[in-house]
Amino acid sequence: MHVALLWLALILYAVGIALTFPSVIRRRPALTPTALGALGLGLLAHATVLAFETVEIHRLPVTDVRSALSFFSFLATLAFFLVYLRYRITALGLFMLPLVFVLTLISALHPGRPFANPAFRGGWLLTHIASIFLGYTAFFLTFVAAAMYLFQERELKSKKPRAFYYRLPSLEVCDELYSRSLIFGLPFLSLGILTGFVWASRMWKGPWELDPKILASLLTWLVYLVLFSTRLSGAWRGRRSAYLAIFGFITILVTFLGISLLSGQHGYIPQLGTLP
Amino acid sequence: MNLLLVGMNHRTAPVEVRERMNISEARLGAAVSDLVRREGILEGLIISTCNRIEVIASAPDQADGEPPLRQFLADYYQCDLNAYQSHFYWHRQQEAVRHLFRVASSLDSMLVGEPQILGQLKRAYAIAREAGALNGPLNEIVTQAFAVARKVRRETAIGTAAVSVSYAAVELAKKIFGDLAGKTIFVIGAGKMSELAAKHLLSSGASAIFVSNRTYDRAVELAAAFHGTAIRFEQLLDYVGKADIVISSTGAPHFVIEKPQVEKMLAARRNRPMFFVDIAVPRDIDPTVNELDNAFLYDIDDLEQVVDANKKQREREAVYAEEIVQQEVQKMMRRLASREVVPTIVALEERLNRIREGEVERHRSRLSSLTPEQREALDALTRGIVNKILHGPITELKSGAGHLEHRTLVQLIRKMFGVEE
DSSP: OHHHHHHHHHHHHHHHHHHHHHHHHSOOGGGHHHHHHHHHHHHHHHHHHHHHHHHHHTSOSOSSHHHHHHHHHHHHHHHHHHHHHHHOOTHHHHHHHHHHHHHHHHHHHSOOOOOOOGGGOSHHHHHHHHHHHHHHHHHHHHHHHHHHHHHHHHHHHHTOOOHHHHHSOOHHHHHHHHHHHHHHHHHHHHHHHHHHHHHHHHHOOSOGGGOHHHHHHHHHHHHHHHHHHHHHHTSSOTHHHHHHHHHHHHHHHIIIIIHHHHOSGGGOOSOOSOOO | OEEEEEEEETTTSOHHHHHHHOOOHHHHHHHHHHHHHSTTOOEEEEEEOSSEEEEEEEEOTTSOSHHHHHHHHHHHHTSOGGGGGGGOEEEEHHHHHHHHHHHHTTSSSSSTTOTHHHHHHHHHHHHHHHTTOOOSHHHHHHHHHHHHHHHHHHHSOTTTSOOSHHHHHHHHHHHHHSSOTTOEEEEESOOHHHHHHHHHHHHTTOOEEEEEESSHHHHHHHHHHHTOEEEEGGGHHHHHTTOSEEEEOOOOSSOSBOHHHHHHHHHHTTTOOEEEEEOOSSOSBOGGGGGSTTEEEEEHHHHHHHHHHHHHHHHHHHHHHHHHHHHHHHHHHHHHHHHHHHHHHHHHHHHHHHHHHHHHHHTTGGGTTOOHHHHHHHHHHHHHHHHHHHHHHHHHHHHHTTOTTHHHHHHHHHHHTTOOO
16 A cells, blocks of 8 residues: 555656656746646655655654655755745756655665554654755755856856756745755754754663764754855855755765664664664 | 738848838738739738738639739739749648748747747737628638737747846846746846846836946936836945845946855845856956855856857747647648538538439339339439439548649539539
C-alpha cells in the first residue's frame, strides 16, 4: 500500500517535472498549470504515505536513510510549491525537482518498512528531527536561489544574454528568496541542533560531543551563521554570499549523508547508548 | 465563398511605393465601402500602415473576386496597376487566411513580435464593421485572427524581449532589480537617448530621479520635466551613490565616474546593486566598474548586443509561433468547410423528399384504392429509397469536411442532385 502510493507520487512527480522542463526551457508557460497539477497530486499522494507511516509507527517516519530521503523530498516539493505560489518562478523547478525525483526514487526502490525504533520517540527527538529537516529544506532553497543568482549574474556581467537570461528571475528576486529562506532556516537549524544536544546528553553515554555528525552540524551551523550575519548587515551580498550559500549546502550534504556512514548514533542503526 | 487577399509590405515594396499606396485612417471607411459595393464582392477589410497595405475580400462561390478587386485598386489609386505588379502579393483561400493570421500575430512585421500591428488591425476591423463591410465568414476569420494573435502572445515568448536600445536598458534594470518601484535614477548629461531611457524607466515604476548637467540650467529644466531634482555637476559624485540606476551621456573627454569611486559608493550602500548605463562616446564610466561585485555597467555597444540577442530570441520563438498559426489555419479551414456542408445536406434532403412527395402526389388517382395500411407501407417504401440514395453522398460530405478538395466535392454533389446555391 505505502509502496504503491509512493510509486504513484513518484510517477506524478515525474509527469510534473517532464512538463516543467519544456515550460521553462522552451518557454511554454501554457504547460505550467498542468505541471503544477501533477506535482500537487504527487504531494498529496506523498503526504498520504507519510501520514500512514506516522500512524503506523507512532512517530515521525524518519527512522532510516530511506524514510529520511522520502521525508526530505516531500518537504522540498512542498517548498517549491509554496514559493511558486508567492513568486511564480517556474525555473526553480528546474533546479529543485530533479533532486526530489532522485531522492523519492531511491526511497521507493528500497521499500523497507520504517521500523519502530525505540530511539526515535519522545518530544525532544521529534523536535530535533522536524527542526533539522525544516532547516535543511530552507537551506536547499537558499542553495538553489544562490545558484540561480550566480547564473543570472554571470549572464548580466558577460553582457551576452543567453539561455539563463531569459529564463531565470531577476537578481533581486533570487536575493530575496535566498535571504528569506536563510532567515527561515537558521532558527530551525539552531533549534534542531540545540534539542539534539539536550537529547544526546540525556540518552547517550560517553563523549557524545565528539560524534562526527555533531561536529559537522556545528560547522554547518557556523557557516550559516556567518552567511546570515554578513548578508543581513550588507557586508556581503551578491556573488560572495551566493558562493558561501553553496558551500553551506555542501556541508549539509556531508553532514547528512557522508557522516552518517561514520557516526555511531546517527548511522540510523537501532542501537542505543553505546558509541564505538 | 472565395477568399482573396492582395497586399504589399516592407519586404516587397520600397517606402516610395508604400507611401503611394497608403490609405489614411480617415479615408479607410469610404475605401472599404467602395470595395464591398462592387459586383462580385461580399465582404472586405483594408489594413493600411506605414509598413503594409492589405486588402482582403470575399467573393461568392462561383465568382472570381480578382477582377473586381483589381478594378477597385486601379480606381482607387488612379493608376495602372501593372506598374506596381511586382510589389503586390496575391493570396487565395487558405493562403489568405494564413497571411492574415501571420500579420495579426506580428510574424510578418519588420520587428517580429512587436504588438502595434494588432492594434492597427483592430482599428481597421472597427472601421470595416462600421462601414458594414464585414458580416459573414470573413468577419469570423478576422475575429479569429485576433484570437490567434492572443494565443501566440500567450504561448510563446515572441514579444517579451526588448528590441530597442532604450527598452533594453529597462529590461536589464528589471533583470537586476526585479520590480523598479521605489528605485532611483540618476541622469548625467542631457541627451535624447538618456531622456528616453529615463522616461521608460519612470513609466516602468522607478520613483525618483536626479539630473545633473555641466550647464546647470539645462539640468534644472530637465529635472522639472521629470519632476526630479537637479544636482550641480561638481556635487555629482556625492549623489550618484544614492541612485540605483545611473544613465550617463556627457560630452566629457575623460571618465566622469571611476572604479574606486564606485567601490566607495557600494560600500556606503551596503552593497545594494547599482546599474550603470553609459551611452556616451567617448565613455563616461570606467569600464572596469563592471568587474565590481554588485555593479553592472553597460555601454552603448553592450546594449546593442543585448538587442541583437533579443532579436534572435524572438526569431527562435517565431518558429514555434508559425506552428501555432499553421494549426489555427487548418482549424479555420475545417470550420469554414463544415459551415458549407450542413446547408448542403439539408438542401439535399429537402430536394429528394420533394421529388418523392411530388411523385406520390402525381400517382394519387391510381393509388386511391389502397387501404390506409398499404398507403403507409408505400410511404415507408419511398422514404426508404430516398434515404438509401442519400446515405452515400451525406456520408461523403460529412467525412470529407476540412479537406482541401472538399469544396469541389460539395459543389459536385450539389450539381449532381440539382441543388440550388
